[in-house]
């Protein structure tokens with residue numbers, strides 16, 4: 496069978512490596528012993544959601560490990576689980592958990608982007624859910640100081656209205672990285688790679704709250720591993736191509752004016768504004784473009800529906816073409 500996290504061949508639900516990373520090596524089944532949230536048991540679920548934010552329609556629940564079981568919890572949840580969202584407004588919604596799992600795995604395995612540990616698990620009624628392990632917890636259960644970029648930029652509903660999470664540019668994230676992160680150049684490059692990756696997979700929801708800094712024991716701030724990555728375009732095909740603009744004035748380039756979307760030169764220009772040399776930026780873009788076949792293979796081998804596989808592949812091919820045209 497396939498490992499429920501990394502897709503590699505495995506004798507158990509989780510291969511040894513993923514079992515260690517997700518559950519400290521404890522044998523956990525990828526099937527939970529209770530049903531997915533629905534009207535009858537919703538009150539029981541809602542009791543457990545108070546501590547976690549609800550972003551859009553995607554409900555998140557908190558789980559903790561008790562011996563070999565993962566149980567719903569109010570306190571000390573070490574895992575976040577996201578079932579199929581209860582929405583009829585979005586397309587292919589039953590593919591949402593696998594979309595997030597697949598996108599996170601492609602980011603890590605193919606694009607070498609550091610990501611939060613994650614997997615696809617199932618409720619006892621067969622409903623899939625995305626599960627991720629929290630990275631802000633210390634071994635003693637205390638939390639590392641973590642701040643997302645909406646907090647760091649002081650963007651709130653009160654200051655910037657309902658759309659505050661989208662009221663910024665990726666360059667502004669870069670400026671704050673330079674200010675707060677001691678090892679800024681690698682963090683700026685990680686930001687660049689992540690912004691390009693999101694563009695390639697059609698993640699149109701990479702807003703300010705989906706980027707964070709975390710303070711380590713040394714007191715130093717670093718970028719957190721990537722989280723909440725998915726091809727949102729599969730569910731909302733008419734959304735904008737990118738959640739935030741690359742930079743102030745970045746829409747004024749000749750390429751954008753001619754095509755109505757960002758292309759290779761726009762990303763190279765963005766990299767320069769982050770302080771990344773042009774040669775380095777083109778090198779990263781060319782490496783990413785060469786990952787096309789590997790990415791297609793991952794999509795093909797995933798648990799997405801055939802229609803979503805085909806749509807996801809089309810999105811990636813289209814975006815890679817945009818990044819290739821000189």
Ligand SMILES: [Zn+2]
Pocket residue numbers: 498499500501502503505509510511512513514
């Ligand atoms: Zn694995």
